[in-house]
Amino acid sequence: MSIRLGSVQFVIVSSPDAAKLFLGTHDTVFASRPEIQATKYLAYDNKAMTFAEYGPYWRSEIGLMVEEMKAASKARKVVNLSETVSSVIEGMVCRMLFGKKYDDRFVFKTVIDKSVEATGTFNLADYVPMLAPFDLQGITKCLKSLSKELDEMFEILIDEHEKRNQTSESPKRDQMDFIDILLSLKHEYSNTHDEQSYTIDRSNMKAILLDMVAGAIGTAKISIEWILSVLIKHPRVMKELQKELTTMVGDKPMVEENDLTKLKYLHMVVKETFRLYPVAPLLIPHQSMEDIVIEGFDIPKKTRVLVNYWAFGRDPKVWSDNWEEFLPERFLEKEIDFRGHDFKLIQFGIGRRGCPGMNLGLLNIGLVVSNMIRWFNWELPNGMSPSDLDMKEKFGLSTPRAKPLLAIPTYRA
Numbered sequence: 001m002s003i004r005l006g007s008v009q010f011v012i013v014s015s016p017d018a019a020k021l022f023l024g025t026h027d028t029v030f031a032s033r034p035e036i037q038a039t040k041y042l043a044y045d046n047k048a049m050t051f052a053e054y055g056p057y058w059r060s061e062i063g064l065m066v067e068e069m070k071a072a073s074k075a076r077k078v079v080n081l082s083e084t085v086s087s088v089i090e091g092m093v094c095r096m097l098f099g100k101k102y103d104d105r106f107v108f109k110t111v112i113d114k115s116v117e118a119t120g121t122f123n124l125a126d127y128v129p130m131l132a133p134f135d136l137q138g139i140t141k142c143l144k145s146l147s148k149e150l151d152e153m154f155e156i157l158i159d160e161h162e163k164r165n166q167t168s169e170s171p172k173r174d175q176m177d178f179i180d181i182l183l184s185l186k187h188e189y190s191n192t193h194d195e196q197s198y199t200i201d202r203s204n205m206k207a208i209l210l211d212m213v214a215g216a217i218g219t220a221k222i223s224i225e226w227i228l229s230v231l232i233k234h235p236r237v238m239k240e241l242q243k244e245l246t247t248m249v250g251d252k253p254m255v256e257e258n259d260l261t262k263l264k265y266l267h268m269v270v271k272e273t274f275r276l277y278p279v280a281p282l283l284i285p286h287q288s289m290e291d292i293v294i295e296g297f298d299i300p301k302k303t304r305v306l307v308n309y310w311a312f313g314r315d316p317k318v319w320s321d322n323w324e325e326f327l328p329e330r331f332l333e334k335e336i337d338f339r340g341h342d343f344k345l346i347q348f349g350i351g352r353r354g355c356p357g358m359n360l361g362l363l364n365i366g367l368v369v370s371n372m373i374r375w376f377n378w379e380l381p382n383g384m385s386p387s388d389l390d391m392k393e394k395f396g397l398s399t400p401r402a403k404p405l406l407a408i409p410t411y412r413a
């Protein structure tokens with residue numbers, strides 16, 4: 001389907017076969033992103049991330065989470081799981097990037113949530129550029145203020161790392177956090193074999209940090225929130241997963257990174273949740289870099305492509321008539337994964353602009369979910385039955401739960 005909004009031409013891709021054409025066969029043509037007001041003000045002129053390195057950044061955060069849930073279990077306290085997951089993920093990401101969990105000056109999750117919301121809001125200025133200077137909806141003002149908040153936080157973090165490195169010996173390679181690694185690459189060429197390579201300066205560093213923080217925090221939080229919701233709503237699936245965890249992990253105090261590959265049922269639960277509750281229902285818009293003809297249709301340069309991935313997971317032609325059912329076992333028979341070979345399940349996008357943080361995202365999700373489920377049973381508050389759990393989404397650039405997930409943990413010794 002093709003539509004026009006103001007001066008902008010869109011193509012909407014609504015099936016895995018069409019996605020294969022645009023993001024597979026013609027991936028090189030559609031590998032650009034449109035420049036919108038949000039990227040202009042938030043994303044340091046679209047300077048992007050390239051790599052990631054991390055150690056066991058998650059251990060203390062997961063340990064604290066388990067202890068906190070044990071205390072809540074003793075007190076029969078209702079836990080706001082949406083809030084808890086958000087803090088755990090923020091803590092894990094901060095430890096990985098900045099070496100430690102920082103203090104109240106750093107409110108990444110709040111600023112990132114607001115930025116995602118502002119980016120996902122329909123902004124007239126993106127479709128009728130002559131209206132941009134008037135900022136009729138006040139979105140540009142909001143984006144500028146969010147950008148300033150983020151910039152100030154990154155400046156403090158980089159300054160603190162630089163000062164520490166000046167006063168004491170620079171950390172050894174295996175003790176470096178992500179900012180140390182970026183600082184060690186400052187002014188080096190990003191790619192010595194490429195004539196168009198650029199040096200990594202301070203704004204590149206901040207753009208990369210923004211990619212990491214924005215990419216890692218909200219997406220994992222939303223994914224985990226949905227996985228826990230479907231598990232609570234479907235006690236049969238919850239029991240099956242707990243059985244797997246008990247058998248495969250035993251009495252170890254924590255489910256660890258190397259346990260995750262053994263957890264086949266967990267992987268099926270994750271895939272089934274990604275099918276029905278995508279984090280980015282339209283992925284991130286792509287844009288064509290040249291004119292192209294696809295299946296007889298002329299598609300001009302700079303056409304934006306929206307991939308309606310939300311619809312893929314609800315297509316009976318793809319998932320059969322029981323598509324509405326939450327059934328992880330459907331992946332027993334289907335060799336479908338989201339690692340770039342199959343266009344039915346593209347939770348992380350696909351091709352050149354696919355998500356570079358997929359492995360890290362899957363790891364964070366696996367660690368948090370498995371530890372929450374290995375050690376605790378979950379009950380809804382006020383005697384609510386699992387089938388009554390509200391599963392409404394809040395639509396936008398990403399789709400979190402409309403209402404926070406509240407539940408009472410009981411410790412499973």
Ligand code: HEM
Pocket residue numbers: 033049052211212213215216217219220223279280283284285286346347348349350352353354355356357358360361362365
């Ligand atoms: C559950 C976790 C995650 C999900 C569901 C997710 C999903 C996505 C999706 C749908 C896209 C757009 C793909 C497209 O338009 O074709 C994307 C892009 C991106 N993601 Fe992720 N992501 C996750 C985790 C992460 C993490 C942990 C990082 C960083 C460490 C990250 C960094 C990025 C970046 C930088 C892009 C833009 C890539 C580009 O434009 O070339 N993501 N992600």
